Amino acid sequence: MKKQRSTFMFSMLCFGLAFLYIPMVLLIVYSFNHSKIVPIWGGFSFRWYKVLFESPEVWQALLLSLKIAVVNATFATLMGTLAGxxxxxxGRFRGRTLFSGMISAPLVMPEVITGLSLLLLFITLSQFIGWPSERGFTTITIAHITFSMAYVAVIIQSRLTGMDESLEEAAQDLGAKPLRVLTDITLPILAPGMLAGWLLAFTLSLDDLVIASFVTGPGSNTLPILIYSRIRLGLRPDINALATIIIVTVAIGVILAGYIMWRQEKQRQRDQQMAAADKLDFDTETTA
Amino acid sequence: MSEASQISNSLVKNLSYKLQSSWKTLVVGIPYIWLFIFFLVPFFIVLKISFAESLIASPPFSSLFQWAEDGALQIRVLFDNFAYLWEDELYITTYINSVKVAFISTLICLIIGYPMAYAIVRSSPTKKNILLMLIILPFWTSFLLRVYAWMGLLADQGTINNLLIWLGIIDQPIRMLYTQFAVYLGIVYSYLPFMILPLYANMEKLDITLHEAAADLGAKPITTFLTVTLPMTMPGIIAGSLLVFIPATGEYVIPDLLGGGNSLMIGKVLYNEFNNNHDWPVASAVAIALLIVLVAPMMLYQHIQSKESES
Known part of the structure; x- marks a missing residue:
């Protein structure tokens, strides 16, 4: 009976993973198709990669997206960490309820509403104070920071709740100034969370289409906006090539990050064991 | 201790206290002000414009505040846009359809995701890490490109139709792209990881031996599932369902790319009302009405999250 159940669970898992991955694998396979019509195989070729690399719009869009993603990730990490x-x-401070509401609302807010409301803000601002005079890099970056910092704050919050507060208290009791406690104790513990937050904010920004297409102006196409404008009209082999490059890059990045984190965890466990063993040695020596 | 040193001591203490509290103000203040300007204020602008009148002007809406002839400040609030949404059957149908599509997709995600999360929890530690990575990986790759991948599969000349024709099962391509079916498929595909991860996090904390005990005591598997496993995993089910339902209701990209012209989803209507019809007041009213639909699930989610972070 139990065996039967785990067979069912296992086959569901395989089915689910196949469902998640087969479309992406096919997307990659067809990027090497020579034929102009995507799903009809016309032999292996790098033709569409060549087309892609020779397109200046793609490079411009990629550059803009990367610039926005880096600036966004940096600011979102700083502010998200402060918020967390x-x-x-x-503890309790004035306006805490409003603050925690505002920090977590962007996580569940439909993108169309975030995009529309920010665009209306930028238009209103430019009428009253003349800024922003044009929409593009700055407005997209501001919009991205606003929702990315919410994700960073969540990561930092969970990292901080899992952390032992007594470490900070001990440092304080030993006479360390608050700033010293922050730089020597709190920040090193937060660093992995901040790195994870930075990476998440970076990918969220690279991925965003809806909010960016609301707050962008003429001539400022991010990569998703460019891709979207092309695929709306149907399948495009050069987009398959672009998708392959993006998917492979992300996959390598995620696997590498996962491997490094796994190794660090192993190292930490080993250190703990060593420390415990040392303590045991020390205890037996003192009793002897 | 002399009086002078006592005074200077208390001064130093006072100063350091002030420094610390101003440091705290700065830590809270920077993200606070940012969110106030770029999250809260925009929301009130949308609310304001939703009560305005549509005009052919720049900006294309009337002002709420007007100076009457006798010099008094008048506030003109129009509920016309909301009345328009209410009276036009198209909008009502669209709202109902969006909620229906989101609800059914959430259910399908749950049916597929639950056993997957369960299987991951039950596997060995090394396998668990790899499986989790496989679930998270699509989350990091581009959402847009994953939707695009389905366009290639579902098209009339697409992979699935080609395969079925080659196998001789059909001789005419089945229309799958630009149908309601494609919208469901796209939403389930894109949001499945959002269902699995909270379920996994919830199950990981559970004592799996409990239902083994129930089984040992002679409970049938279905009884064990209904009386032990299901109630215990309820927090994960609710969190995962909300994470799928809320964004799916306002979804724009999937109905536009996979559903084509005849798919009625509220996010798409909002986008078109604003970008194609340039009717800002109606677009704002659509946004406010969407928020009203979603406010209960959103607050439920916040409630669960805050309870989670306390425990």
């Missing part, structure tokens, strides 16, 4: 610190460590 405030929510976990400051």
């Amino acid at each position: 610190l405030a929510l976990v460590r400051f």
